[in-house]
Amino acid sequence: MPDTLSPKKITFLIDSKLDNVSLVGVAIRGICNYLSLSEIDTYYLELCVVEAVNNAIKHAYNSEAGHAVEINITHSSNDMTFEISDRGRKMASHCPHRFDFDAEDLFVIPEHGMGLYIIDSIMDEVTYQSDGNKNTLTMRKYFHYKN
């Protein structure tokens, strides 16, 4: 296990194009591998960050390239915090998403609206804040390392 006593922080900045999001995903995967997280935890954290960045690009910037999406990652002794920031249109609010459907009825199975449900299901804390023209989705995941 790498030294986890002092918080470590890294920041990525990408242009608001969906083609760039996989780069963020691969970076998250690399960090998780460095921290010796399990494959499932690694996949889940990559997934949450990808969903959050996708949302910023699609909803805050209306899929328009040329804007910045900032990803701050902080790792401390027992948690990882991901802050995804944009300067586009803000979300109305963030509240836990319900996601239920009848699996027997093919035509009501959702094709959209799963991203925030996934984030809420995986992360331990999720908050959304707009400060001036900067919107930030903060996601925190706690870990219970075995000594």
Add this chain to the structure above:
Amino acid sequence: MQIQQKKVDNILIVKPLEKRIDASTATEFKGKIVDLVNSGNTKIVLDLANVDFIDSSGLGAIVSCLKTIGNNGDLVISGIQETVMSLFRLTRMNRVFQIFPSEQEAIQALSR
């Protein structure tokens, strides 16, 4: 997005050659599968053996493909990696799709 195709009797096996089905590739992926369905392929095995990452957009595209086939056939999944399977479980899509460990088992199921 590159997709490998092969046909066994009336069953089409579709295998994405990319590692990711995500928001940047979902629309193209869906378009290719819908074209195959509209060409008369209504029994499809989607072999995800090469795919190690799917996000909600990619998952939505796969659901959309299933809806395009509707009640005229079926789309089943094979070769799914455990990490990707965890997304299907999280979203309960494992109740929607028939998922088989191997391509052969998926073909057998569609042959019945």
